[in-house]
Amino acid sequence: MREVTIEIKSLDGWPIAAGTYYECLACGTIIEPFQGKVWRCMCENLDFDYGAARFVVKVPSKLRLFRYSDGPEEEDGPSR
Numbered sequence: 001m002r003e004v005t006i007e008i009k010s011l012d013g014w015p016i017a018a019g020t021y022y023e024c025l026a027c028g029t030i031i032e033p034f035q036g037k038v039w040r041c042m043c044e045n046l047d048f049d050y051g052a053a054r055f056v057v058k059v060p061s062k063l064r065l066f067r068y069s070d071g072p073e074e075e076d077g078p079s080r
Helices: none
Strands: 002-006 021-024 038-040 046-049 054-057 063-069
Touching (some): 021 046
Antiparallel strands (some): 021 063, 046 054
């Protein structure tokens, strides 16, 4: 299984979908939002609150979105 990076196309909103992971590039925390109601990374750059429908990213350049894939190379972006 390999990681497939998901391109962030807009800062107007973040894709929230099962199987999408959010990695804080500042502290290395990886969050899968559907695992719980409230998640924060160790440096508090990422703050996800499912109940309040809120996902805050303080420094967008320190965010990487990815998912896992068993299939061949895909169009979403380069694998890591």
